């Protein structure tokens with residue numbers, strides 16, 4: 001393996017490592033998520049550069065014996081600095097990063113592009129609730145888990161236009177109400193289903209622009225955050241605080 005690596009990456013997490021160093025988790029298009037040591041980060045000149053949510057060009061060194069990446073240098077491309085002024089946007093950005101960590105599968109390039117664009121949109125003032133809805137919806141597509149909104153995945157029956165859907169926890173997908181599990185409160189009304197259908201083929205920015213009534217927006221956001229939580233296997237720290 002190459003010892004010197006240049007890669008685009010987004011900083012998902014940054015934590016102290018020993019007295020003087022930091023360890024950061026990076027999402028990269030080709031290597032997936034990797035941990036990188038930033039030596040002397042608390043005192044050195046690299047300290048201010050590797051903040052959470054930063055997208056940049058990273059110059060790394062890989063030690064094949066210790067199987068460890070360390071940071072040589074970084075060229076920031078977008079620090080998403082406007083996020084730091086708005087607590088709710090920080091929570092939203094943190095949620096997007098946590099979902100990336102928890103659900104990353106095959107296509108890290110797609111995940112990188114989705115997260116980078118989502119952080120850009122959050123930093124540019126996009127409506128937070130709609131961004132959250134569309135982030136989860138696109139992420140489910142990338143993960144190959146996007147719901148079939150035309151027919152029930154359990155019994156194959158085509159849905160009626162005005163049908164309210166239930167949810168199958170075992171399939172992690174909406175299904176007809178007769179196939180849904182007992183006591184499950186995840187209902188998808190027809191309007192919300194139409195909205196998800198229409199936006200499925202749209203680019204992220206375009207989908208986030210599409211307006212919804214306040215009530216619909218709130219309901220669909222609640223649904224998608226719940227969906228995200230189930231898909232991630234529960235225990236999302238960024239949802240536990242209830243800020244989103």
Ligand SMILES: [Zn+2]
Nearest residue numbers: 152155176179
């Ligand atoms: Zn069914």
